[in-house]
Amino acid sequence: MNSKLKNDSTDFLFDAILSLKTKEDCYRFFEDLCTKPELNAMSQRIVVAKMLTEKTVYSEIVKQTGASTATISRVNRSLNEDTDGYMLVFKNLGILE
Numbered sequence: 001m002n003s004k005l006k007n008d009s010t011d012f013l014f015d016a017i018l019s020l021k022t023k024e025d026c027y028r029f030f031e032d033l034c035t036k037p038e039l040n041a042m043s044q045r046i047v048v049a050k051m052l053t054e055k056t057v058y059s060e061i062v063k064q065t066g067a068s069t070a071t072i073s074r075v076n077r078s079l080n081e082d083t084d085g086y087m088l089v090f091k092n093l094g095i096l097e
Contacts, residue, residue, distance in 0.1 A: 048075045049086040
């Protein structure tokens, strides 16, 4: 775990997210919490991560998502680091075995 992120405020945020039960709850909460561009950026990054795990080439990811190559590179770096956050989510969603 990245200790640079861990603090009481972040713990409270994660507790709040974990309390949500439905997609509708998520939409309501994240609409209050984030701006539309912030939520779009997070959504884009997780789609990019999924596409990278599926071995989709950068040019196709740019075409399908509109993500910049810098964003794709950042997500790719995250996929290759030790945190494995994306992979954890993909396994939980049944996307990966």
